[in-house]
Amino acid sequence: MQQDKHPDYHSVVFRDRAAGYAFLTRSTATSDQTIEWDDGETYPVVDVEISSESHPFYTGKARTVDTEGRIARFERRFGGGTPT
Template sequence: MHHDKHPDYHPVVFRDRAAGYAFLTRSTASSDETIDWDDGRTYPVVDVEISSESHPFYTGRARTVDAEGRVARFERRYGTDPGSGADTGAGTG
């Protein structure tokens, strides 16, 4: 087995400042900043812009796409009235 081939994998605290949330995990990320954790030990801390606590998908604030509303808007915009002759389907004749 080759030594020195893999990066250092150690405990790191990731802190989401937007949500005021921090979590301890193992990572290869490093930082000069440290934080005193709940277990009394000191760990390197990495600040992140977004985490599961502040991401709209995980918090339920995500905007869902309404497919039916898109179809209705398309029909209003381009007028797909069946009686207008706009539909020139194959097999007519």
């Protein structure tokens, strides 16, 4: 493996400001801001707009698409008969 070709992979805290949630993981992301974590260590912190704690898909607040209404509208517009 060639040296100096890969980015620095280190521990980083990602913080979701909207949900008030933060998690520690490993990443190549960098930041000038730091935070002291529960283990007493200081890690770079990256603020994100959305995470699994605030994303509508994961929180169960996702919009449902009315596919039945769309199909009925298509059939009314273009004739819903089966081809013969």
